[in-house]
Amino acid sequence: MSGTREDSVALAVSRRRRNRWLALGAVAVALAAVLAFLLAGLGENLVYYWGPTELRAAGDRAIGATIRLGGQVVAGSVRRGGSVSGIEFDVADRKGGQVHVKASGVPPQMFREGIGVVVEGTMTRAGYFDGQRLMVSHGSEYRTPREGENVDMRQLIKSTQGLAGKKEP
């Protein structure tokens, strides 16, 4: 090694200075990324699903395109088809929009009136939403069964209604 002690100290200092710029640059890139996502989220450029109101507002653009429709299942609107699979219900959002959905297949076990759903499918000219894939979204609440309610797992799986569909004893 031909470098003196002063040389190596100078080298370490310059490297540290370079790293400081690198650190600053990396933080700037990271912040820019978070900000970009934040602005995109607030500007609603990134959308996972449309509510009934947005779906209605899209008009003909929604027909034939693959769309996710999200909202709450309207109480009293659920009708099971004559065949084993297939189900019809209305989906509503908080803004007052409502769309009729015809979905094929067996709904998930958690499906019930009043629960949140996300349906993948497309809007039809007839004015209903043709659902191909029905997903149920669970809220952030976790509650113990109410007084007198008896949770029977086998019954829950069979009924697809949860305890909400059960008659109070």
Next chain:
Amino acid sequence: MASSVPRTRWPYALLGCGAALLAAGTYGGLFSAPPERYMGDVYRILYIHVPTAWNAMLVFTFAGVCALASLLSDDARWDARLEASMEVGVVLSVLLCAQGSLWAKPTWGVWWDWDPRLTTTAIMVMAFAGVLALRQFVDDPVRRATWSAVAAVVASADVPIVYFSVRWWNSLHQQPSSPGSVSVIFHRPLLLNSVGMLLFTLALIALRTRVAALRLEAELAPPPALSPALRQPS
């Protein structure tokens, strides 16, 4: 040659404490706590999924801090900590996705969907796994430390995005629960498992940091002197 990397016993104590708390919390979650009103017994995965999520986020946040410190301080120990926390974080978040998937099938009706929370989490796993892969390709320890620290700082930008994803966008994944939205009787196993997993995770990071520091020390050590048998006769 004696290593300058100190040998400590406290990680093993933490590992033991963490495992004991996890065992108690899991027992409580599986056997003592009542079923949930709508999900029945399926909800019990909450007792491991939520602690895993909290710890994965915490560990990746720590990785971001280590990366910044590594860039600003020139202290190789931060590089070792960065490597350890990224690796533990990737393991935790892969577990997180597997647990979430197992829970999603019976509740949502699907194993996976490109929901904002799930998508940003997948990006987070890929990003940190990518930084770990990058480390394998750089032979010079100083460059490896610099490059992976820069990449890790950028990767950690996704951590707050994952956290806020369910607030910023419509999602299939639920909003975070609060103590008020979870029945009180469910709290204790959740708390036990969260603290248990935190201790366990800290211990794993400490042990893995030691491995990384020892490897780095071996890399930087001068090559051993030639054995007398190989020397040219003078």
